[in-house]
Every structure is written in structure tokens, then in C-alpha cells.
Amino acid sequence: MQHTVSKIVTLSGVGLHSGAETVLNINPASASSGLVFVRVDVADKDNIVPAKWNHVVDTRLCTVVGNKDGVTVGTIEHLMAALAACGVDNAVIELDGPEVPIMDGSAEPFIEAILDVGLKAQAAPRRGIKILKEVSVRDGDKIVTLKPGIGSRYQIEIDFPHPEIGRQSAQIDMFSGDFINQIAEARTFGFLHEVNALRAMGLALGGSLENAIVLDTDSVMNPEGLRCPNEFARHKVLDAVGDLYIAGGPIVGQFEASKPGHNMNNLVLRELFSQPDAWAFVDLYMDHVPEVDLPVMSCASETSVLKVAVRA
Numbered sequence: 069m070q071h072t073v074s075k076i077v078t079l080s081g082v083g084l085h086s087g088a089e090t091v092l093n094i095n096p097a098s099a100s101s102g103l104v105f106v107r108v109d110v111a112d113k114d115n116i117v118p119a120k121w122n123h124v125v126d127t128r129l130c131t132v133v134g135n136k137d138g139v140t141v142g143t144i145e146h147l148m149a150a151l152a153a154c155g156v157d158n159a160v161i162e163l164d165g166p167e168v169p170i171m172d173g174s175a176e177p178f179i180e181a182i183l184d185v186g187l188k189a190q191a192a193p194r195r196g197i198k199i200l201k202e203v204s205v206r207d208g209d210k211i212v213t214l215k216p217g218i219g220s221r222y223q224i225e226i227d228f229p230h231p232e233i234g235r236q237s238a239q240i241d242m243f244s245g246d247f248i249n250q251i252a253e254a255r256t257f258g259f260l261h262e263v264n265a266l267r268a269m270g271l272a273l274g275g276s277l278e279n280a281i282v283l284d285t286d287s288v289m290n291p292e293g294l295r296c297p298n299e300f301a302r303h304k305v306l307d308a309v310g311d312l313y314i315a316g317g318p319i320v321g322q323f324e325a326s327k328p329g330h331n332m333n334n335l336v337l338r339e340l341f342s343q344p345d346a347w348a349f350v351d352l353y354m355d356h357v358p359e360v361d362l363p364v365m366s367c368a369s370e371t372s373v374l375k376v377a378v379r380a
């Protein structure tokens with residue numbers, strides 16, 4: 069079954085890049101209407117921006133969607149990951165500014181707010197996007213691949229020449245329900261020298277140790293430290309889940325990546341949808357409604373068991 073939120077979910081906070089304070093309302097929406105942003109502060113132009121892969125207009129610092137009038141919504145990826153984790157298929161997401169609030173830099177505050185309100189089942193089958201043929205995009209040593217496979221599996225490896233990061237990996241199966249205790253709390257991260265350069269360009273204006281892990285040349289600057297030793301790789305999984313959810317439904321298959329980013333995540337979807345024989349819509353038959361009481365993130369890295377039935 070498809071799901072929407074049972075009532076309006078309201079969150080507010082600062083945008084990571086714009087520094088703008090915005091209020092976000094996630095409203096119930098009809099079956100098969102998908103995820104759509106409405107910029108309620110824009111009156112003189114088209115203010116509707118679909119949260120779809122083919123509306124992505126910028127991926128340099130975050131994922132930005134836009135419409136033909138140039139109206140945009142930035143930093144959608146953590147909210148999209150939360151909607152994926154909660155199984156929300158349809159919502160009208162009202163926002164009174166240019167950027168989704170960053171909250172604590174993870175997906176957890178969005179998930180908590182959505183589950184506090186609860187979901188409403190809708191009389192239509194949930195639609196997934198089944199990968200039928202391997203597709204890849206590559207940029208130097210960065211590679212992102214979608215492959216046929218069971219479940220909705222994300223596997224990512226990163227390698228940063230920093231003593232706190234180095235080579236690390238993380239994986240999840242979205243159909244296991246483990247996103248919430250394995251990935252949801254992993255925060256975005258940045259390097260102090262980059263933050264200073266971005267600020268000089270009028271970006272990262274809302275960034276702070278309250279909403280991002282910040283690294284100086286050899287250490288994590290946040291006094292509370294990391295939530296998991298591989299929080300960085302886990303956050304890259306979170307970003308990929310959010311960036312792939314705007315395909316229009318859950319991916320049925322495997323996402324494998326080495327050193328991915330928002331650009332590669334969007335390019336692999338564009339490559340997939342350019343090949344009609346590489347994918348197909350499938351109806352999904354599963355009922356996973358996450359627990360309302362959110363667990364603390366488990367740093368154990370066991371691979372989750374697949375618990376989904378997919379009828380092609």
C-alpha cells in the first residue's frame with residue numbers, strides 16, 4: 069500500500085547554505101501524487117517544484133530541485149531519506165524559503181516528527197523501480213552503479229585522506245527497516261578550510277557544530293565527538309538513499325558506490341532512465357511501518373536480513 073502522513077508534520081530551522089530560517093509543513097496528499105514541494109513564499113511565479121530526479125538543477129553542495137520559472141528548493145536529501153525510511157509515498161511539502169532546514173544534519177529529526185504524527189495507508193499499491201540491467205557512471209576514481217538484485221540495498225565506500233576518516237564503508241537494505249537504527253542519525257560533515265571558503269562565497273551560512281561534523285586538519289571539532297566510528301560513510305548512505313528516492317519510489321536492486329556525491333547519485337538515475345530496458349515499475353507488497361520510539365543508532369555493522377516480497 070502507498071502511504072501519506074496522517075496529519076500535517078511541522079518542522080522549522082535554519083538552512084545549512086542559505087542561513088535562512090524556514091518552516092516546513094509536510095501535508096497529506098492523494099494516492100499516486102508523489103512528493104511535491106510548494107514554495108509558499110513565492111507568489112509571482114510557479115511555486116510548485118516536484119521532488120523528482122529530472123527536476124534536479126544543482127548538486128554542487130547539496131541536492132537542489134527547481135522548476136521552469138527558476139524557483140528552487142535546496143538541501144532536500146536528508147528529508148527525502150527520512151520519507152524513504154518512513155515509507156511516505158505522497159506528500160505536499162510546503163516551505164516558506166529556499167532551503168529545507170538542516171536540523172541536526174541527519175535524517176533523525178524528520179523521521180521522529182513524521183512517526184509522531186503517523187502514516188495513513190492509501191488504497192493503491194506501492195510502486196518500486198526494479199533494476200533490470202546494470203548501469204554505471206564514473207568520474208575518475210568515483211563510481212556509482214545500479215545493479216539488479218533482491219531488496220533495496222545500498223553499499224558505499226569512501227576514502228578521505230584525513231586521520232578521522234580514511235577508508236570506511238557502510239551498507240543498508242531499505243526493506244529491512246534498519247535505516248532507522250543504522251543510518252538515520254549520521255550527520256553531514258565538512259572540513260574547516262572548506263567551510264571558511266564557502267562562507268567567503270556566502271554559503272554554509274547556517275552551518276555550525278550543532279548541525280554538522282566539522283573536521284580541522286587532524287581531528288573532529290565537535291565536543292561530543294562522533295555518533296559512530298564510520299558516521300561519515302553512514303551519512304553517505306543517507307545521502308544516497310535520499311537522492312535515489314526522487315527516482316519516484318524505492319529502488320529494487322543494489323546501489324553500489326565508491327566515493328559518491330550528489331552529482332553522481334543524480335547522474336546514475338539519469339543514465340538509468342535513459343535506457344528503457346534497464347528498469348521497470350513493480351508493485352511492492354510489504355508492510356513495514358517503523359517504530360515510533362526511535363532507537364539510538366547502533367554502531368554494529370551486521371548486514372541486515374532481507375524481508376521483502378516483491379512481485380515483478
Ligand SMILES: [Zn+2]
Nearest residue numbers: 145146256307
Ligand atoms: Zn547529507
